[in-house]
Amino acid sequence: MNAETVHTIFRALPLDEQKRLYTLIQKDLNxxxxxxxxxxxxxxxxxxxxxxxxxxxxxxxxxxxx
Incomplete structure (x- = not known):
């Protein structure tokens, strides 16, 4: 899976799920x-x-x- 695919999936998510995913990625990457x-x-x-x-x-x- 590449970044463009993940980005497309991210944009398809509802806004609250986008925020949740962003915080999870933020924690992983510090x-x-x-x-x-x-x-x-x-x-x-x-x-x-x-x-x-x-x-x-x-x-x-x-x-x-x-």
């Missing part, structure tokens, strides 16, 4: 594998660093270095 994104560690800053950032970047206050 067409759309779910990709997992690597988890990135969230950098936690201290209260002092947060205050310093807000004062210098948002409120434009120059801080004295201690």
């Amino acid at each position: 067409i759309n594998p779910k990709k997992r994104l690597p988890k990135t560690k969230i950098q936690i800053i201290s209260d002092e660093e947060a205050r310093s950032y807000l004062l210098t970047k948002i409120f434009k206050v120059k801080l004295k270095k201690s």
Whole structure:
């Protein structure tokens, strides 16, 4: 059986059967594998660093270095 024959049979099926066959083929071929994104560690800053950032970047206050 070749692909053209299968395609002709597929087109002759009712729409719900076409969807079912498509999902079965998709599972067999693993067409759309779910990709997992690597988890990135969230950098936690201290209260002092947060205050310093807000004062210098948002409120434009120059801080004295201690």
